[in-house]
Amino acid sequence: MANSPSEILLDTSPRSPTAPYPWPPQPEDRRSRAPEFYGFVAWTSTYLLFVLYILWALLPNAWIQWVGVTWYPNREWALLIPSWTIVVIVLTYIIYSAIAIRATPAFDDLSSITDSRISLPSQEDNDVNNPYLASVEPNAIPELYDIPIGLVNSVLYRDALRRVADSKRGASRTRSSRK
Numbered sequence: 001m002a003n004s005p006s007e008i009l010l011d012t013s014p015r016s017p018t019a020p021y022p023w024p025p026q027p028e029d030r031r032s033r034a035p036e037f038y039g040f041v042a043w044t045s046t047y048l049l050f051v052l053y054i055l056w057a058l059l060p061n062a063w064i065q066w067v068g069v070t071w072y073p074n075r076e077w078a079l080l081i082p083s084w085t086i087v088v089i090v091l092t093y094i095i096y097s098a099i100a101i102r103a104t105p106a107f108d109d110l111s112s113i114t115d116s117r118i119s120l121p122s123q124e125d126n127d128v129n130n131p132y133l134a135s136v137e138p139n140a141i142p143e144l145y146d147i148p149i150g151l152v153n154s155v156l157y158r159d160a161l162r163r164v165a166d167s168k169r170g171a172s173r174t175r176s177s178r179k
Contacts, residue, residue: 053078056072056073056075056078057075113149114146119144120145120146121143132145
């Protein structure tokens with residue numbers, strides 16, 4: 001067991017997912033500089049490979065053979081590799097969009113409104129008092145529930161629903177008075 005919080009070893013390190021590191025982080029002069037070297041090597045090797053690719057694509061065959069390279073891929077791959085890479089990237093976006101659209105429920109499906117992780121109050125809570133009204137009381141911290149869509153609509157569109165109900169009542173009165 002650790003004697004102080006500074007001796008606590010966390011499970012993972014930003015440098016390695018398996019190597020623990022002490023908390024709080026060490027000062028700059030005590031940290032490893034390995035990530036900087038790895039980044040520099042990756043950066044320089046990327047530029048070197050790009051320069052070799054450009055030279056392979058643009059130099060004449062005689063110059064490449066003069067350097068001592070006897071075999072290299074056909075020059076058509078200088079165009080095919082970037083073009084196929086772009087096609088694969090575009091198709092990846094299209095396929096992921098199609099999968100997302102395919103997984104989207106229909107508008108008339110109940111799962112477009114709710115899912116299996118819905119949190120509703122228990123039936124016992126509904127019998128005693130309305131759990132949705134608990135937030136109205138002063139200094140109350142109500143339980144966390146999902147609000148049913150019918151309750152949301154009745155609060156948001158109360159005036160519109162009242163006007164529709166009044167117009168229906170008025171229309172039914174005029175029909176009954178005509179008969």
